[in-house]
Amino acid sequence: MLMLRTSLSAVLALTLALGLAGPLQGEAPRSGDEGKQFEDSRHAVTWRREELKGIERLVRQLRFDLVNNRDARGAEPRLEELAERASGANLLPAFIEGSHGRGSEARARIWEEWEEFKAGFTDLEEQVATLREAAAAEDYRLATRELSDLSMTCRSCHRRYRY
Numbered sequence: 463m464l465m466l467r468t469s470l471s472a473v474l475a476l477t478l479a480l481g482l483a484g485p486l487q488g489e490a491p492r493s494g495d496e497g498k499q500f501e502d503s504r505h506a507v508t509w510r511r512e513e514l515k516g517i518e519r520l521v522r523q524l525r526f527d528l529v530n531n532r533d534a535r536g537a538e539p540r541l542e543e544l545a546e547r548a549s550g551a552n553l554l555p556a557f558i559e560g561s562h563g564r565g566s567e568a569r570a571r572i573w574e575e576w577e578e579f580k581a582g583f584t585d586l587e588e589q590v591a592t593l594r595e596a597a598a599a600e601d602y603r604l605a606t607r608e609l610s611d612l613s614m615t616c617r618s619c620h621r622r623y624r625y
């Protein structure tokens with residue numbers, strides 16, 4: 463009985479240690495890493511492409527809210543959603559190492575330049591934060607400029623990492 467309990471706690475300790483060790487910093491996610499879980503690369507590709515299309519729709523809607531309608535209040539819930547979705551925490555787990563080809567427009571160099579690729583999403587997060595500040599201050603001129611800068615960040619990543 464004592465032996466059994468000892469080995470059970472050893473297994474538990476090992477499981478915890480493995481779980482806590484997690485992925486190495488700066489390493490591209492593999493199937494089954496922390497964060498959102500994907501069955502396989504194909505699933506991750508489908509998900510990220512849908513997610514990016516959703517983000518594009520959100521940005522288009524926000525341009526309508528902030529530039530055309532000057533409606534910061536209407537924009538706020540969408541800005542919150544954008545902050546959550548257009549982020550490395552949300553998107554990076556779907557860029558499983560080697561998940562290019564097969565219905566994806568991702569370039570293989572994403573995984574050769576993982577740190578630079580990640581930095582693109584950090585830029586995006588910062589830009590969404592500044593856009594939110596501009597909207598909160600109801601500074602529509604600034605919000606308009608921030609929206610163009612945001613699109614430029616999308617495009618500069620696409621130029622380098624998307625076919």
Ligand code: HEC
Nearest residue numbers: 511514515517518566567568579582583615616619623624
């Ligand atoms: C750090 C890099 C990066 C940033 C920043 C980025 N994207 Fe992308 N995006 C990609 C990659 C890589 C793909 C190709 C994904 C694939 O096909 O597997 C892509 C694909 C897309 C697609 C095509 C999806 C499809 O199914 O046709 C859309 C739409 C898109 N991105 C919108 C955006 C918008 C809008 C922004 C900015 C708000 C943005 N992206 C910012 C890397 C980025």
